[in-house]
Amino acid sequence: MANVPAELKYTREHEWAKVEGDRARIGITAFAQEQLGDVVFVELPKVGAKVTALKTFGVVESVKAVSDLFAPVSGEVVEVNAELPKKPELVNTDPYGQGWMLVIKMTSPKDVDGLMSAADYEKLTAGGGH
Amino acid sequence: MRYISNTPAQQKEMLGVIGAGSIEDLLVRIPTKARLSRPLNLPRAMAETDLIRHLQRMAGLNAGADDHVCFLGAGSYDHAIPSPINHLISRGEFFTAYTPYQPEASQGTLRSIFEYQTMMAELTGMDVANASIYDGASSLAEATLMAHAVTGRDTLVISRGVNPLYRQVVETYVEGPALKIKSVPLGDGVTDVDALRKALSKHSATVVIQYPNFFGCLEDVRGIADIAHEAGALLVVVADPINLGLLTPPGACGADIVVGEGQGLGVPMSFGGPNLGVFAAKQELVRRMPGRLVGATVDVDGQRGFVLTLQTREQHIRREKATSNICTNVALCALMATIYVSILGKRGLRKVGELSTAKAHYAARELTKIPGVSLRFAAPFFKEFTLQLPKSPERVIKRLMKDRLLAGVPLKGFDRAYKDCLLVAVTEKRTKDEIDAYAAALAAAVA
Numbered sequence: 001m002a003n004v005p006a007e008l009k010y011t012r013e014h015e016w017a018k019v020e021g022d023r024a025r026i027g028i029t030a031f032a033q034e035q036l037g038d039v040v041f042v043e044l045p046k047v048g049a050k051v052t053a054l055k056t057f058g059v060v061e062s063v064k065a066v067s068d069l070f071a072p073v074s075g076e077v078v079e080v081n082a083e084l085p086k087k088p089e090l091v092n093t094d095p096y097g098q099g100w101m102l103v104i105k106m107t108s109p110k111d112v113d114g115l116m117s118a119a120d121y122e123k124l125t126a127g128g129g130h
Numbered sequence: 131m132r133y134i135s136n137t138p139a140q141q142k143e144m145l146g147v148i149g150a151g152s153i154e155d156l157l158v159r160i161p162t163k164a165r166l167s168r169p170l171n172l173p174r175a176m177a178e179t180d181l182i183r184h185l186q187r188m189a190g191l192n193a194g195a196d197d198h199v200c201f202l203g204a205g206s207y208d209h210a211i212p213s214p215i216n217h218l219i220s221r222g223e224f225f226t227a228y229t230p231y232q233p234e235a236s237q238g239t240l241r242s243i244f245e246y247q248t249m250m251a252e253l254t255g256m257d258v259a260n261a262s263i264y265d266g267a268s269s270l271a272e273a274t275l276m277a278h279a280v281t282g283r284d285t286l287v288i289s290r291g292v293n294p295l296y297r298q299v300v301e302t303y304v305e306g307p308a309l310k311i312k313s314v315p316l317g318d319g320v321t322d323v324d325a326l327r328k329a330l331s332k333h334s335a336t337v338v339i340q341y342p343n344f345f346g347c348l349e350d351v352r353g354i355a356d357i358a359h360e361a362g363a364l365l366v367v368v369a370d371p372i373n374l375g376l377l378t379p380p381g382a383c384g385a386d387i388v389v390g391e392g393q394g395l396g397v398p399m400s401f402g403g404p405n406l407g408v409f410a411a412k413q414e415l416v417r418r419m420p421g422r423l424v425g426a427t428v429d430v431d432g433q434r435g436f437v438l439t440l441q442t443r444e445q446h447i448r449r450e451k452a453t454s455n456i457c458t459n460v461a462l463c464a465l466m467a468t469i470y471v472s473i474l475g476k477r478g479l480r481k482v483g484e485l486s487t488a489k490a491h492y493a494a495r496e497l498t499k500i501p502g503v504s505l506r507f508a509a510p511f512f513k514e515f516t517l518q519l520p521k522s523p524e525r526v527i528k529r530l531m532k533d534r535l536l537a538g539v540p541l542k543g544f545d546r547a548y549k550d551c552l553l554v555a556v557t558e559k560r561t562k563d564e565i566d567a568y569a570a571a572l573a574a575a576v577a
Contacts (some may be wrong), residue, residue: 041417061417066442066451 003030005096009072009112010121011054016096017072019112020103024073027100028060028091031125036062039091042084044069044101049077051104053111058101060091071104073111079103193531195399199564201493203514203555204344204539205266205293206402209372209394209482210559215469224465228458233424233438239461240436244424246468253374253471253479254388255381256410260421261459263407266391267296270338270368271303272409272420272454273387277336277364278309279453280418285310285333289321291343292368294544300338309335319347319507319516323357330361336387337361340368341380345553346490346514347507348377355384370394371408371467373512375476376483387411394557396470397463406463417443420454485558486513489565493556496569502576506551514555516541516548521576523552529575535568 008016014032018025033039041061051057051071058069081100083090091099106112116124136144141153150156157165176184200208219225227239234240243261250259263269274286286304288297290313301311312329315322321339330337337358341349351367358365366387367380372394374380380388392406393399411419417440425439443453471479490513498504502520519526523540530537538555541548556565 043417061442064442068451 003096004118004122004125006118008096008118009115010118010124011070011072011115012124013054013068013070014125015070015072017112017115019109022106022109023078023103024075024106024112025100025103026072027095028069029121029125030095033092033095033099036060036067037064038062039088042088042091042101044080044084045077047077047080051075051077051102053114069101072115073104073106074108075104075106077102078105193534193536195536198531198534198536199560199568200399200536201538201554201556201560201568202399202536203346204553205295205391205393206399206405207370207372207394207513207555207557208399208559209396209486209557211396211398212470212473214473215396215466218469219462219465224462227461234435237436240424240438242465242468243422243459243461244426244436245472246464247424249468249471250371250392250408250410253371253379254369254385254390254408254410255374255379255383256385256388257381257413258416258419258423259408259410260419260423261461262392262464263409263421263456264460265403265405265407266368266389266393267293267299267407268303268456269389269391269407269409270296270366271300272456273366273389274300274304274309274336274338275307275454276387276411276415276418276420277366278304278307280364280415281335281362283333283335283363284308285312285331286336286338287312287314287326287329287334287363288338289314289326289340289343289349290316291319291321291345291347291349292338292340293344296340296368316343316345319343319345319509319511320349321354323350323353326354326357330357330363332362334358334361334363336364336366338366338368341377342370342373342512342514345507345516346511346555347509348512351378351380351383351385359384372479373483373486375474375479375481376487377512381410381412386415392463392467395467397466404460404463406460406467416440418453419443420456422457422459482558483513486556489513489558489560490515490554490556492562493554493560493565493568496565497554497572500569500573500576503572506548513557514553517552517554518550519552519576520550523550526552526572526575530568530571533567533571535571537568537572 008018010016014029016027016029039062043059045057053071053074056068057071060067060069080102195208247259286309314326314329339349339354341351343349355365364386367385369380369388369390371390371392388410390408392408397406423440424436427437429435444457494515504518506516506518527537538552541551
């Protein structure tokens, strides 16, 4: 069973969001990285870029596939994990910690209400991979 | 001989399964007037000896570079082809292989492609080259789509110095994604930089130039790179790799993507194809690069081996999100180029460039001594130049054909503004006698 921290919010596309005031730190879940396999490349937007909830903001590439990354919330990118271009494997080894991707300054903190709880996300992924 | 391998009984059985009465019934949606209502009017079958005689007679009607002295260029050049190329590519292991679809089982093919990529990357001055694309025109079209994907911008700024046929292919490719094209005029043979500056905006994905350009003239790649980059656009340079043994590689002048026609590198002119599409880019753009890419690695035992790498970019894995729908390469033509560069080496390739440009300048000097004949542009040229003639180029060409001289490419069909112009290419293959004979024949034809 994949690790689903209770304090985080989730999307159906397997991103997590950690809300810190009007900011959200985001990444992909442990379940997502397990499904992808070894991550070899992460393409992220630059600081200052605008992202829109449920629209793509980047790409994660593993040895198996290239997948789009979906923003859990709308806003402006205020931080980008500069380690990921050099160490994309952090997404595998520590998806909720050092494998974080962006910090977004939310335009509408209400976006968070639309995200899934840990319990709901756990139910979504309970069926295992496909 | 019958070409349909199933019997009438089998056909009847298959038609029965799908509930059709006859094969004709399957074609009813095609209007009758668009269908052939009689058997094809084909001549009777010939014996092999008769057939060879017949085909040779037909082939004899062609004017080729083997039996004529060729000053044609405009994208396809009569460079010398060393004999070993044909012998080596005729080996079954190479000749029958297609672009590898079970790649790791084809280590030899992958190795040859890896060597090709390395050579093209070095010649163009770029970090990485792909396994090749169909031809120079499709390479350019793919490069413009890539520039659009990288920058997220939708206008292509293309110099009129780029081969008009390539520009047409780009127009076709970008119709789907609805990209806009802005043409930049020439000022005396090279891209007008003031017009270029005016054409650029925050919507410009790329600036495309050709070096040397379609008319033979040498563009200021460095200066244009700066202008493109200031506007946030990528610089795409179309270059013929055979010239790059002598000319500074576009990569060293600020190009982001270098594409070109590699036919000169040991591939016969063959009536315009198959050709060799060269495609090279900077390292940071590698994941947006179209086409196949071979990488070197080590296996579990630490032995060197080759793989198709970054395949996740490709259409057969990424489907609708692929960087391009090209999933193949021109493996045999790429092999010809690989063998060519191996045989000539660094010095040989340089020599080809030196001889071509020296002979082209000798030819230009001799031809412009003829009254009424002049160079159309003052800009420096490499191995090709644009002549202005006092008589119709089409008529001059016809006249010189009688002396077994292919005088050049008339420019009227490309642009009516150049209806009195002839594009002349001179490779290292041309001798002084041939050039002098051309000058004498041209003098007589325009007198």
